[in-house]
Amino acid sequence: MAEINWRRNLWFLWISQLLSMAGFAGIMPFIPLFIGSKFGITDQTELGAWVSAFNFFGMASFCLSNPVWGILADRYGRKLMLLRSSFCNAVCFPLFVAMPNCAMLVVMRFIASSFSGTTAAAQTLIATTVPEKHQGFALGLLTSAIWSGTMLGYISGAVIVRHFGYVAGFLLCGAIYLISGFIVLFFVRENFVPQPEIRKEGFSAQFHAMSHAVLMLLALFALLGFARRFDEPYLAMMVRHISAMQDDFVISWTGYISAAAAAGGILSGIVIGKLCDRYAPYIVALPMLALACIGLAGQGMSTNVGTLAAMRALTYFSGGGLEPAFLKLLAQETAPEHRGAVFGFSMSARMLGIFSAAGVSGVVLFHFGLRQVYFTAAILMLLLLPLMILYRVRFAK
Numbered sequence: 227m228a229e230i231n232w233r234r235n236l237w238f239l240w241i242s243q244l245l246s247m248a249g250f251a252g253i254m255p256f257i258p259l260f261i262g263s264k265f266g267i268t269d270q271t272e273l274g275a276w277v278s279a280f281n282f283f284g285m286a287s288f289c290l291s292n293p294v295w296g297i298l299a300d301r302y303g304r305k306l307m308l309l310r311s312s313f314c315n316a317v318c319f320p321l322f323v324a325m326p327n328c329a330m331l332v333v334m335r336f337i338a339s340s341f342s343g344t345t346a347a348a349q350t351l352i353a354t355t356v357p358e359k360h361q362g363f364a365l366g367l368l369t370s371a372i373w374s375g376t377m378l379g380y381i382s383g384a385v386i387v388r389h390f391g392y393v394a395g396f397l398l399c400g401a402i403y404l405i406s407g408f409i410v411l412f413f414v415r416e417n418f419v420p421q422p423e424i425r426k427e428g429f430s431a432q433f434h435a436m437s438h439a440v441l442m443l444l445a446l447f448a449l450l451g452f453a454r455r456f457d458e459p460y461l462a463m464m465v466r467h468i469s470a471m472q473d474d475f476v477i478s479w480t481g482y483i484s485a486a487a488a489a490g491g492i493l494s495g496i497v498i499g500k501l502c503d504r505y506a507p508y509i510v511a512l513p514m515l516a517l518a519c520i521g522l523a524g525q526g527m528s529t530n531v532g533t534l535a536a537m538r539a540l541t542y543f544s545g546g547g548l549e550p551a552f553l554k555l556l557a558q559e560t561a562p563e564h565r566g567a568v569f570g571f572s573m574s575a576r577m578l579g580i581f582s583a584a585g586v587s588g589v590v591l592f593h594f595g596l597r598q599v600y601f602t603a604a605i606l607m608l609l610l611l612p613l614m615i616l617y618r619v620r621f622a623k
Contacts, residue, residue, distance in 0.1 A: 230415050232356045236364055238413040239348050242406045243368060244375035246312065246344045249319070249402030251379025251488075252386065253395045255480050258462045260392045265328055270463070271592060276328045278588030281459050283332050285581025287339035292574040295343055299350055305416040307347040312407030314341035320400040323393045344406070345372060346573035351416060353557045353569060359503065361557055366499010366550040373491030373546055380488060384481025388474055439559045439621040440568060444575040446613055447552060451579030453606035454518075454545045456587045457525065457599050461538075467596055469531055483535040490543030498547030507551035508618045514551070515614065517544035518607045526600030559621075 253260075258277045267273045299307040318338035325331040348368060356364040387395045436444075457464075462480045469479065494514075501510050521541030528534040553572070560568045587599050 230355055230417055232360075232364075235355055235415055236352065236367065238409060239351060240367060240371040242308075242312070242409045242414070243344065243348050243371040244378070245402050245406040245409070246315075247372050247375030248379035248382065249315070249375075249399040249406070251376040251484070252383030252402070253319070253322075253379075253392070253399050255380060255461060255484050256383065256387050256392070256395070256477060258459065259477060261328060261331070264392070267328075274460070274463070274588060274591050276332075277459050278584050278591075279328075279332050280335050281584035282581050282588075284335040284339040285577050285584055287336040288342055289574045289577035289581055291340040292343055292346060292577060293571050296346065296350070296569060296571060296573070299347060303416055304347055304351045304354065305410065305414055308344060308351065308410050308414070309407055311342055311344045311347060312403050312410060314338075315344070316400045316403035316407060318400075319403065320397050323396045343573065346569055349553060349573075350569040351414070353553070355416065358557070362499050362502035362507070362550060362554045364499075365553045365557075366496055366502065369494075369499060369546060369550050370492045370496045373488045373494075373542070377485045377488030377492065380481045380484035384478050388477045436568065436571075437559060439617070440556065442613075442617055442621065443552060443556050443559065444571055446610065446617070447572045447575040448579040449606070449610055449613065450545075450548060450552065451576035452583045452586075453522075453579070453603055453610065454548075455580040456583040456603035456606060457522065459584065459587070460591065460596060460599055464525070464528075464534065464596060464600075465531060468529060468534065479531050483531065483538055486535045487538040487542040490539040490541070491546030494543045494545075494547035499550040502551050502554045507554045508614055511548055511551040511614055512611065514544040514547040515607060515610050518548070519604045521545075522600055522604035522607060526597045526604070555617075 257280060258273060261267060261276050261280070262273050265276075267276065295307050295310075315338065318334070318341065322331065322334055322338075325334050349365065352364045352368055353361060382398075383395055386398060461484065462476055465479050465483065466476045469476070498510055498514065518541055521537050521539075521544060524537030525534055525541065528537060553569075556568060556572055587602070590599050590602050
């Protein structure tokens with residue numbers, strides 16, 4: 227069996243993830259505006275409820291399906307799972323524009339999300355093909371691809387949606403996923419050997435075989451997802467709230483602010499990932515948590531779009547550095563032959579937090595107002611600090 231050039235593999239995975247995230251980010255920030263425009267919803271409370279439902283059921287589907295895809299990745303190959311996600315998204319996303327009402331749009335989001343998961347599949351490929359001493363750098367580089375693609379998607383999506391409409395945005399999203407899938411199909415390599423013992427293990431057996439350290443890291447992933455994405459669906463509403471702009475300008479500024487945030491994520495993915503190869507990841511994570519709290523609170527106090535952009539960039543810089551740190555810890559605690567399942571569980575744990583955030587944040591928005599969503603997210607991020615310290619005391623090697 228030919229040896230894989232892990233550096234070549236890494237760069238093609240980087241390109242594929244950049245494109246996948248560009249496709250996703252090209253339309254998702256504008257979902258509140260799309261729902262309001264397509265279905266004629268002008269009441270902010272009603273619009274917030276449908277946006278929350280859209281995100282809640284999407285994340286719920288993603289959370290439920292990811293452990294299954296992770297186990298199948300260990301059985302049949304990680305590249306196959308990456309192809310499944312890319313090509314299914316290429317078909318599903320253009321179908322959003324054909325939904326006749328909000329309820330069917332939410333159902334379509336549930337279906338599309340059940341087949342998603344390019345990031346988890348790419349992370350597992352890296353964790354099983356890159357030498358351990360380079361995994362922090364490789365996972366951080368992949369994080370930079372995610373944020374680079376997100377920034378590219380935000381900017382291009384703002385231009386396309388503003389000048390050509392939402393239909394063009396959804397169609398472009400599907401086309402980009404298709405290109406990403408073909409890059410993986412033709413250029414990414416995997417020397418996969420099925421593991422007979424893994425083949426016999428089911429969902430329950432995989433979960434019960436995890437160590438206490440892995441279970442605690444999964445809890446951290448869940449809370450991280452809950453805190454980091456608590457405010458995300460409402461950026462366009464926040465821009466409108468503090469600027470009183472018309473929708474055309476809200477679209478543009480939502481894209482610009484999102485791009486500034488993604489730039490923070492790009493920088494942190496490279497810098498923090500490299501630091502995780504030199505220092506213990508839990509040491510690197512602690513100051514990042516503190517900065518994330520400051521950034522979220524700062525967004526809640528923003529009175530103009532410039533301050534909102536700066537605070538969001540700080541939040542994404544700090545939050546973007548947490549994921550490679552947590553992933554490096556998870557890889558250290560897990561045998562290579564089980565990393566597909568465990569990384570699938572980690573993604574589901576994060577999605578469990580995200581879809582919970584979609585529901586809870588909607589309740590906070592409804593009862594307390596938009597700014598309180600950001601302050602609540604800051605408090606949730608603060609709760610990660612004692613948990614990280616507890617992990618260091620009990621499990622750090």
